[in-house]
Amino acid sequence: MNAILSVENVSKSYTGHKALDDVSIEVPRGAVYGLLGPNGAGKTTLIRVINRLTIADSGRVLLDGKTMSADDIFHIGYMPEERGLYKKMRVGEQAIFFARLKGLDKREAEHRLHTWFERLGLKDWWNRAVEDLSKGMAQKVQFISTVVHEPKLLIFDEPFSGFDPINANILKEEILGLRDRGATIIFSTHNMASVEEICDHITLINKSRNILSGSVDEIRRAAGGNTFEIMHRADDVTFRSAIEGIAEVLGESRGVVGGYTATKIHIARNEDVHDVIAHLNDRCQLRSMQEIMPSMNDIFIRAVNGTL
Amino acid sequence: MKKMFLIISREYSERARKKSFIITTLLTPILMIGIMIAPSLMMLYNTSDQKQIVVVDRSGLVADKLQSSDELLFMPHDNISKAEACKIYNEESGIFAILYIGSEVESRDSVQLITNASSSMMLESNITSQLNEIVEQEKLRKLNIDNLDEILAQVETNIALSTYINDGTGEEDSMESTSSDISYILSLVLGMMLYMIIILYGSMVLTSVVEEKSSRVLDVIVTSCTPFQIMMGKIMGIALVALTQIAIWAALVIAASKFLVPAILSEDVAATNDMMMQAMMGTIGNTAYIASLFAYMLLFILGGFLLYASLYAAAGSAVDSVQDGQQYNTIIMIPIILSIIVMMSVFNDPNSPIAFWFSMIPFTSPIVMIARIPFGIAAWEIWLSIGILYATFIFTTWLAAKIYRIGIFMHGKKPSWKELAQWLRMK
Numbered sequence: 161m162n163a164i165l166s167v168e169n170v171s172k173s174y175t176g177h178k179a180l181d182d183v184s185i186e187v188p189r190g191a192v193y194g195l196l197g198p199n200g201a202g203k204t205t206l207i208r209v210i211n212r213l214t215i216a217d218s219g220r221v222l223l224d225g226k227t228m229s230a231d232d233i234f235h236i237g238y239m240p241e242e243r244g245l246y247k248k249m250r251v252g253e254q255a256i257f258f259a260r261l262k263g264l265d266k267r268e269a270e271h272r273l274h275t276w277f278e279r280l281g282l283k284d285w286w287n288r289a290v291e292d293l294s295k296g297m298a299q300k301v302q303f304i305s306t307v308v309h310e311p312k313l314l315i316f317d318e319p320f321s322g323f324d325p326i327n328a329n330i331l332k333e334e335i336l337g338l339r340d341r342g343a344t345i346i347f348s349t350h351n352m353a354s355v356e357e358i359c360d361h362i363t364l365i366n367k368s369r370n371i372l373s374g375s376v377d378e379i380r381r382a383a384g385g386n387t388f389e390i391m392h393r394a395d396d397v398t399f400r401s402a403i404e405g406i407a408e409v410l411g412e413s414r415g416v417v418g419g420y421t422a423t424k425i426h427i428a429r430n431e432d433v434h435d436v437i438a439h440l441n442d443r444c445q446l447r448s449m450q451e452i453m454p455s456m457n458d459i460f461i462r463a464v465n466g467t468l
Numbered sequence: 469m470k471k472m473f474l475i476i477s478r479e480y481s482e483r484a485r486k487k488s489f490i491i492t493t494l495l496t497p498i499l500m501i502g503i504m505i506a507p508s509l510m511m512l513y514n515t516s517d518q519k520q521i522v523v524v525d526r527s528g529l530v531a532d533k534l535q536s537s538d539e540l541l542f543m544p545h546d547n548i549s550k551a552e553a554c555k556i557y558n559e560e561s562g563i564f565a566i567l568y569i570g571s572e573v574e575s576r577d578s579v580q581l582i583t584n585a586s587s588s589m590m591l592e593s594n595i596t597s598q599l600n601e602i603v604e605q606e607k608l609r610k611l612n613i614d615n616l617d618e619i620l621a622q623v624e625t626n627i628a629l630s631t632y633i634n635d636g637t638g639e640e641d642s643m644e645s646t647s648s649d650i651s652y653i654l655s656l657v658l659g660m661m662l663y664m665i666i667i668l669y670g671s672m673v674l675t676s677v678v679e680e681k682s683s684r685v686l687d688v689i690v691t692s693c694t695p696f697q698i699m700m701g702k703i704m705g706i707a708l709v710a711l712t713q714i715a716i717w718a719a720l721v722i723a724a725s726k727f728l729v730p731a732i733l734s735e736d737v738a739a740t741n742d743m744m745m746q747a748m749m750g751t752i753g754n755t756a757y758i759a760s761l762f763a764y765m766l767l768f769i770l771g772g773f774l775l776y777a778s779l780y781a782a783a784g785s786a787v788d789s790v791q792d793g794q795q796y797n798t799i800i801m802i803p804i805i806l807s808i809i810v811m812m813s814v815f816n817d818p819n820s821p822i823a824f825w826f827s828m829i830p831f832t833s834p835i836v837m838i839a840r841i842p843f844g845i846a847a848w849e850i851w852l853s854i855g856i857l858y859a860t861f862i863f864t865t866w867l868a869a870k871i872y873r874i875g876i877f878m879h880g881k882k883p884s885w886k887e888l889a890q891w892l893r894m895k
């Protein structure tokens with residue numbers, strides 16, 4: 161796999177508390193990579209290790225296949241969860257300061273920032289002090305400061321916290337746009353809906369360990385394991401007897417417009433889907449069959465509770 | 469280097485543009501002048517009620533010769549016993565005190581001031597000096613000298629001592645004139661200014677590091693530059709603010725020395741006979757001398773500030789809140805306070821071993837040396853002191869950077885001294 165970033169067997173302990181326990185992740189180039197996990201699982205510690213803000217006790221971090229050096233962090237854009245802006249400074253000046261620190265020259269920085277401010281509706285705030293901004297707006301400023309120099313790797317710690325649904329959506333679009341322009345994005349979140357919509361890959365961290373990693377599709381499919389919804393015209397007894405021994409009915413069936421009934425079934429692991437279809441086709445009139453994928457929310461809860 | 473310059477300019481412009489900076493810069497000289505003038509103004513307008521003192525004079529020598537003033541009214545009284553006087557002129561009588569004088573004025577415990585309210589040093593010295601003079605006069609009178617007043621007037625003496633530094637010529641015109649009084653005042657003002665600036669701007673470094681750390685701005689910045697650049701940028705930025713302030717003050721004083729003082733000197737002061745005042749105005753009017761003092765002061769302020777700022781930055785990086793920083797702040801303050809104490813002894817003897825050594829030890833040298841300079845110190849001493857100071861600054865900065873680069877990433881409990889020592893050893 162062409163990984164832009166690999167974390168290998170990283171462990172980190174604080175006095176009396178293990179924050180990361182032998183965690184490894186691989187972030188594919190061009191992916192939107194979600195770091196999920198309950199509060200206190202170690203997501204932020206992992207992000208800080210990647211950013212060299214925290215030194216790991218053991219393990220290593222590779223960027224483009226090479227052990228990360230101090231200079232490499234300049235290619236990373238990082239937005240911490242607790243927003244770091246100078247409160248007294250004016251918004252525009254501050255954004256220019258950060259952009260120039262990242263190596264843009266003054267004119268280029270101004271040009272790009274004006275575009276970004278316009279796009280995110282912050283134009284009128286350019287000359288205001290940061291302390292006058294609402295939380296959401298300050299976060300937008302922080303977001304812009306993080307991405308303005310277009311680094312190849314972006315790391316956001318809880319980017320959606322503090323945003324209303326409309327602004328969260330705007331941010332989501334911007335993140336996808338950055339990916340389309342070639343950036344790789346890592347972000348941590350508890351917001352499962354956003355994970356389904358924009359993540360390609362995830363890692364689920366619980367109690368300092370990586371308990372689940374992979375592409376979102378694969379994980380959902382694996383967790384969904386042979387659950388289907390079948391639209392048919394058969395009474396309950398006939399339907400159940402048709403699949404007896406090879407699959408079981410989940411929950412209640414529901415009636416659908418046009419006289420069809422929708423029934424969820426779970427196919428036993430060693431049975432073939434084709435057999436089930438064949439059995440059903442003999443006995444009832446079928447209209448459609450669709451694989452049901454569990455929501456990331458379900459997977460998250462099941463994984464954390466150890467019932468996946 | 470470019471990034472450090474960015475940080476310096478941010479730190480500088482954030483502070484130098486603040487209204488509070490502009491106001492303090494312009495107000496401080498006015499305030500200083502105010503402080504100098506205030507005591508005399510206060511004396512002028514300090515009109516407390518006249519205090520009445522009943523004088524019971526058994527010797528018969530003193531009572532009618534005591535001079536009353538705006539503050540004190542002496543009221544001679546018939547001879548009564550002390551006990552009786554105390555009984556009549558108690559607290560309710562409105563009398564401030566009873567001055568009881570025994571029959572032998574000069575014998576022990578013969579003169580007593582029995583007050584109904586707390587007395588003051590001013591009042592007591594007023595009475596004793598009056599009594600001394602009266603008794604002296606009385607003794608002189610007993611010697612039966614003719615024309616006594618005339619003789620006394622002839623005897624009165626007031627010598628003015630002019631001090632020069634020997635330049636081998638012996639010509640008053642070429643030798644530099646000095647005056648310990650003026651040196652004393654200059655040295656006090658310079659020393660105090662240095663003290664103020666180091667404390668003020670030093671703790672500004674501490675506060676600002678702590679704020680940057682706790683607001684997590686640092687987390688964002690360290691992904692763009694190294695901790696050393698951030699620390700030095702901050703220290704240099706704040707140093708520039710301090711220098712700007714001093715430069716403005718220096719410009720004001722030098723302008724005053726060049727234009728204001730000559731104008732005053734030609735009209736009023738030259739006419740007065742007050743040697744001290746003339747010498748003072750002469751020194752302040754000596755523009756080159758004032759400018760050289762400021763030049764030395766800049767060097768010592770810069771060195772002293774940089775030295776202490778690096779310590780303050782290290783302390784700030786190790787803690788999460790300004791309150792936690794207080795403990796370190798106190799320790800950093802110790803040598804500064806010590807300098808002030810030594811500075812006081814400099815006034816007695818600017819060339820004593822204590823004065824010399826403390827003006828060489830880098831932690832006390834800025835304040836002690838700048839206090840010595842107005843007294844006239846050999847150039848090699850000054851430059852040696854500056855050399856040691858700047859060398860130490862490089863060393864402490866190196867040390868501070870080691871603590872800073874780890875401290876800024878540590879959140880939570882305040883590190884112990886042992887942990888700080890570990891950070892120093894970390895690669």
